[in-house]
Amino acid sequence: MSTPTLDGLNQARSNRAELPASNGPVLGDADFRFLREFVLQHCGIALGEHKRQLVQGRLLRRLRALGLTEFGSYCERLRSDPEGEMGDLASAISTNVTSFFREVHHYDFVADTLLPQWLQSKRDGGRLRLWSAGCSTGEEPYALAMVLAEVLEKHGSTLDTRILATDLSPQALAVAREGVYSLERMGGVSRERQRRWFLRGEGSFDGLARIHPRLRELVSIQPLNLLHDWPMQGPFDAIFCRNVVIYFDQPTKQKLFRRYAGMLVPGGYLFLGHSESMHGLSDDFELIGRTIYRKRGA
Numbered sequence: 001m002s003t004p005t006l007d008g009l010n011q012a013r014s015n016r017a018e019l020p021a022s023n024g025p026v027l028g029d030a031d032f033r034f035l036r037e038f039v040l041q042h043c044g045i046a047l048g049e050h051k052r053q054l055v056q057g058r059l060l061r062r063l064r065a066l067g068l069t070e071f072g073s074y075c076e077r078l079r080s081d082p083e084g085e086m087g088d089l090a091s092a093i094s095t096n097v098t099s100f101f102r103e104v105h106h107y108d109f110v111a112d113t114l115l116p117q118w119l120q121s122k123r124d125g126g127r128l129r130l131w132s133a134g135c136s137t138g139e140e141p142y143a144l145a146m147v148l149a150e151v152l153e154k155h156g157s158t159l160d161t162r163i164l165a166t167d168l169s170p171q172a173l174a175v176a177r178e179g180v181y182s183l184e185r186m187g188g189v190s191r192e193r194q195r196r197w198f199l200r201g202e203g204s205f206d207g208l209a210r211i212h213p214r215l216r217e218l219v220s221i222q223p224l225n226l227l228h229d230w231p232m233q234g235p236f237d238a239i240f241c242r243n244v245v246i247y248f249d250q251p252t253k254q255k256l257f258r259r260y261a262g263m264l265v266p267g268g269y270l271f272l273g274h275s276e277s278m279h280g281l282s283d284d285f286e287l288i289g290r291t292i293y294r295k296r297g298a
């Protein structure tokens, strides 16, 4: 295994640890109100009044990193450079929790139902495009890449296949790009897949493994705020937006589902997380499985 730099991994790990909110600046009413509005407007995340302690605790680390001693100064920074600070703010307040093959029934559905269908319909060549929207540290797109690579190889398919993986959080994307994971976090990956798709670290990298270059090739990792303009054209055959919209308010979800419909081929698929639903929010899709939606019209 080549020498990996683990800055991204360490950063994401430490990102998860929350600081006690007791020793440090206090988040006052006006600053909390501003932060709630800002986060709702720019990240789509609806923070309830009861989240003040949580926000204060999570933002303390960011304040310290910036050398700031008051939340007021941080709010000023957001006002003067909203784009520049957005990713770090989102990283601090939202959760990046993810794992390989999380909600495994979705991967089974791709392997057993969708890939045979796609291989049939695209057998004369063509492109297969998937999007992991809110990919966090990369486990979701890489697990998809494993499934795709295995099935395509088994059928000797040369289908032009790519997975776009996007997220708002620069820290999470740094880990995804690095593609180095702790073996402890591979509970969802079978021994066979661990052998096949990871390069084990040795010496000081013992306990770590790097994702196989073949999977890295299939996955394109890009920063993207889902609430902003999307530079890509699409269309996609399937979009995975799992455990992302859970924090969004209803109008934001409604608008996002409409935009996803516009990005999918007719009959394309949208996967949501286990506690997310499109119920009452979109007529563009029909529910065809456990949090699996199909775009109408094919």
Ligand SMILES: C[S@@+](CC[C@H](N)C(=O)[O-])C[C@H]1O[C@@H](n2cnc3c(N)ncnc32)[C@H](O)[C@@H]1O
Residues within 6 Å of the ligand: 042, 043, 044, 090, 091, 094, 095, 096, 097, 098, 099, 102, 133, 134, 135, 136, 137, 140, 166, 167, 168, 169, 172, 224, 225, 226, 227, 241, 242, 243, 244, 273
């Ligand atoms: C809990 S993780 C989900 C990761 C993966 N999809 C899964 O299900 O395991 C949620 C991710 O959504 C990202 N996210 C939240 N709001 C976003 C937004 N407005 N635009 C893009 N990504 C966003 C967060 O940065 C975080 O990495």
